[in-house]
Amino acid sequence: MNPLAAIGRAFLALLESIGRLALFACAAVSHMVRPPFYPRVLLRQMVDIGYYSLPVVALTTLFSGMVLALQSHTGFARFSAEGAVAGVVSLAITRELAPVLAGLMVAGRVGASMAAEIGTMRVTEQIDALSTLSTDPMKYLVAPRILAGFAMLPLLVLVGDIIGIFGGYIVGIYKLDFAPAAYIDQTWRFVEVHDVATGLVKAAAFGFLVSLMGCYHGYRSAGGAQGVGRAATDAVVSSAILILVSNYIITELFFAK
Amino acid sequence: MSAPREPKIRIRGLHKAFGAKSVLRGVDLDIGPRESMVVIGGSGTGKSVAVKCALGIVEPDGGSILIDGVETAGLKGAAREAVNARMGMLFQGGALFDSLPVWENVAFGLLAAGQRTRRDAKPVALETLAQVGLGPEVGDLMPAELSGGMQKRVALARAIAARPDIVFFDEPTTGLDPIMASVINDLIVECVRELGATALSITHDMASVRRIADRVAMLHEGRIVWSGPVSDIDASGNDFVDQFIHGRASGPIRMAVRR
Numbered sequence: 001m002n003p004l005a006a007i008g009r010a011f012l013a014l015l016e017s018i019g020r021l022a023l024f025a026c027a028a029v030s031h032m033v034r035p036p037f038y039p040r041v042l043l044r045q046m047v048d049i050g051y052y053s054l055p056v057v058a059l060t061t062l063f064s065g066m067v068l069a070l071q072s073h074t075g076f077a078r079f080s081a082e083g084a085v086a087g088v089v090s091l092a093i094t095r096e097l098a099p100v101l102a103g104l105m106v107a108g109r110v111g112a113s114m115a116a117e118i119g120t121m122r123v124t125e126q127i128d129a130l131s132t133l134s135t136d137p138m139k140y141l142v143a144p145r146i147l148a149g150f151a152m153l154p155l156l157v158l159v160g161d162i163i164g165i166f167g168g169y170i171v172g173i174y175k176l177d178f179a180p181a182a183y184i185d186q187t188w189r190f191v192e193v194h195d196v197a198t199g200l201v202k203a204a205a206f207g208f209l210v211s212l213m214g215c216y217h218g219y220r221s222a223g224g225a226q227g228v229g230r231a232a233t234d235a236v237v238s239s240a241i242l243i244l245v246s247n248y249i250i251t252e253l254f255f256a257k
Numbered sequence: 258m259s260a261p262r263e264p265k266i267r268i269r270g271l272h273k274a275f276g277a278k279s280v281l282r283g284v285d286l287d288i289g290p291r292e293s294m295v296v297i298g299g300s301g302t303g304k305s306v307a308v309k310c311a312l313g314i315v316e317p318d319g320g321s322i323l324i325d326g327v328e329t330a331g332l333k334g335a336a337r338e339a340v341n342a343r344m345g346m347l348f349q350g351g352a353l354f355d356s357l358p359v360w361e362n363v364a365f366g367l368l369a370a371g372q373r374t375r376r377d378a379k380p381v382a383l384e385t386l387a388q389v390g391l392g393p394e395v396g397d398l399m400p401a402e403l404s405g406g407m408q409k410r411v412a413l414a415r416a417i418a419a420r421p422d423i424v425f426f427d428e429p430t431t432g433l434d435p436i437m438a439s440v441i442n443d444l445i446v447e448c449v450r451e452l453g454a455t456a457l458s459i460t461h462d463m464a465s466v467r468r469i470a471d472r473v474a475m476l477h478e479g480r481i482v483w484s485g486p487v488s489d490i491d492a493s494g495n496d497f498v499d500q501f502i503h504g505r506a507s508g509p510i511r512m513a514v515r516r
Contacts, residue, residue: 002479116354129352132345133366133415134338144274 024216030159031136032144038144045148049110049207050155057102057107061160065167066096067087073176085176086183087190094195098160099153100247103206106153107239111214114145115235119228127219142219146211153207154200161196166167192256198254205250213239263326265290265455265490266311271320271330273306280306282479284320288472293449293456295466295487297501299510304459305349305477308383308425311457312346313337324423329484334371342370344417345454349428351408353400358387359411360396366419383480385414388451389444406437410444417448424449426458442468466490475501 072088118141121127130137165187172178214235221231264287271284279304286296289348298304309315311322313332322330329340346367353362361368364378364383373381383393389410401431409429416424429445430438442465449456449469458469467487472485475498483495488504490502 121354124350125348125352126354128309128312129346129348129354131314132312132341133369134342135365135369136338 002138008028013178021216024219025212027138028142028212028215028251030119031139032147034139035141039081041140042148046144049106049148049211050152053106053152053156055100056105056161056219057156057160058163060105061093061098061164062167065093065164065169066099066171068097068164069168069171069176073172082176085172085183085185086178086186089172090165090187090191091195093164094161094191094199096199096247096251098157098164099199099202099206100243102153102157102160103210103247105209106149106156107213107236107243108212109238110149111210111235112232114214115213115218115221115231116228118142118215119221122221123224123228124198126132137219139150142215145215149207149211149241150204152206153205153210154221157177157199157203158196161199198250199210202247202250203253205246209242210239211244213242228243248254263290264288265292265325266325266457267321267323267326268307268311268325269321271307271310271322273310273315274318280479281317281320284479284481286474286481286484288453288455288457291453293446293458293471294474295458295460295470296474296476297463297466297471297498299501300456300461303361303479304476305427308346308427308457308459312341312344312425316435331415335428342366343420343422344361345419345421345424347409347416347424347426347429348410349431351412353408353411353415354405355398355400358396359391359398359400359403362400362411363396363414363418365415365419365460372419372422380406382414382418386411388417388448389414390440395484406433409433409437409441413444413448415504417454419452419453420452422452423457424452426456426460426469428460429458430460430462435464437456438462438465439468445469 068089069085072085075080076082076084076088118127121141126139127137132142169183169187171181174181217231217235217238219225266286266288268284268286268491271281272279272283279372284307285294286294296304296307306315310330313329315505317330318508319482320330321328332340354365360379360382363382366375367373367378367381368375379396383396386393386395391407391410391414395403395407395411398407400411403411413429426445430441433441445456445458446469456469458465460466470487472484472489475495476482477497482497483493487491490498493499496509500510
């Protein structure tokens with residue numbers, strides 16, 4: 001076997017996959033803005049993504065904020081800069097940790113479930129049934145899910161920001177003996193609207209990517225139960241990778257000097 | 258009985274391949290208005306693919322599908338939705354939407370086409386459920402709560418709820434016990450007659466063929482090898498048909514192991 005041919009085939013297959021995903025994303029976005037719309041389906045997805053992901057996002061950001069306060073205090077104590085703990089916690093939470101952790105958690109919870117649900121619909125001919133009932137599956141299944149992911153992740157991250165900073169505050173006050181007023185004052189002085197806004201922009205991008213990958217892998221699944229399982233795994237893995245890559249790209253765009 | 262001059266559905270030279278595997282190799286089939294045509298054939302001979310081509314779920318590689326004289330092969334978007342609004346389909350596994358209650362499954366086509374509001378659609382759905390022998394209490398159940406036979410009835414109700422003029426049945430009795438299969442066959446005959454619809458069914462079940470067919474066509478290796486009235490099937494003089502209807506292991510038909 002010619003190794004160059006094998007590399008070429010793999011590269012062409014990669015390009016084909018990227019092209020297929022791009023076309024799928026374009027079709028989904030175009031269906032979001034063209035009637036008919038399905039507000040009930042959209043609302044159900046918004047509740048599923050936003051409301052039911054609240055506990056997992058809240059717990060993740062709470063403990064991340066707490067750990068961050070402890071660790072940064074340990075580090076800053078070496079330079080007698082303990083006063084910076086509140087600022088570092090709030091900046092890290094709003095800019096990075098809340099959006100990335102919420103994105104990864106939602107990828108695990110929602111992305112996998114979207115891929116499994118749509119994948120099951122594919123292998124049990126429910127998607128074909130939609131077509132026979134004069135309903136475009138892209139419009140009915142895919143567009144509302146992607147729109148809901150795009151809209152709800154920023155709201156989840158906003159809640160995560162507050163809870164994460166609160167986690168840092170609890171550790172700061174009860175474990176590290178900060179004065180509550182001083183901690184809050186530090187937080188207010190450090191955090192700017194720009195920090196929160198970039199976190200929310202990242203969240204919207206991650207929400208879009210998680211839902212897109214969940215729908216894409218579910219929609220293309222084949223081969224029965226094994227295919228559905230593979231679609232769910234692929235959705236989570238590809239979402240996680242895309243979240244981390246796009247996080248770097250968005251950070252570079254917003255914060256590069 | 259011979260095929261009427263102006264067929265409701267006219268399929269000519271239908272071709273479809275999946276990769277290197279050629280499934281349909283020039284299917285020609287005419288189905289007259291209000292006629293019940295049943296296509297028989299072994300597993301993997303392309304029966305379901307032919308129906309999916311007619312519904313626009315699978316795009317054919319070549320050939321023509323005329324419905325009321327209008328070409329429908331290759332239609333997309335709103336034009337395809339308009340054609341499909343006149344058709345109903347009963348899938349082999351039912352393909353009920355498991356996130357929706359039974360009545361919403363039945364009313365789905367009416368709601369999607371904007372023909373009815375949710376409030377108006379529910380009584381129509383319950384009426385259609387009654388037509389297939391299910392009481393109104395079934396309407397609020399979820400599909401997973403129903404037995405296989407009841408799911409088939411609900412799927413039949415969904416296929417006929419929008420009063421289509423063409424109905425497709427994909428192996429309607431597969432997986433059912435003989436009594437339930439007979440009930441479903443009778444319901445299909447009743448519903449199609451009551452709608453005045455044209456029906457195209459695909460099945461392996463010869464009891465079903467004899468009950469619901471006006472005419473029968475046999476598909477083998479992607480082509481129609483015999484067609485005629487159901488009354489002629491036992492004296493077709495066709496080796497493929499003879500082997501199939503008698504279920505003989507030996508004969509001209511060799512079953513493929515792979516799909």
